């Protein structure tokens with residue numbers, strides 16, 4: 001089963017990058033498809049207070065092949081930022097964001 005998870009970076013434009021931010025998708029996903037990491041190599045020269053700067057964290061889907069197509073993350077996302085192509089099935093947000 002081919003799975004493609006698209007995260008609209010414009011819609012998820014602030015909270016997803018911050019590990020203390022939204023992450024509703026990450027929390028609701030039972031198979032643990034999502035993860036966050038700094039989008040740059042860890043740099044201890046960055047001042048401590050800047051390490052959770054929204055620009056240095058990114059939401060990823062490293063285990064997209066664990067997705068079971070439940071759609072929970074798509075429903076939970078307050079921004080309507082997630083769309084999933086799960087084989088033949090398209091799982092898209094139903095509410096406007």
Ligand code: SF4
Pocket residue numbers: 028029030031032033066067068069070071072073074084
């Ligand atoms: S559709 Fe379900 S299993 Fe797939 S990423 Fe979203 S919450 Fe996880």
Ligand code: SF4
Pocket residue numbers: 007011012015016022023024025026059076077078079080081082
């Ligand atoms: S639920 Fe939506 S807005 Fe929140 S972190 Fe996930 S993709 Fe971003």
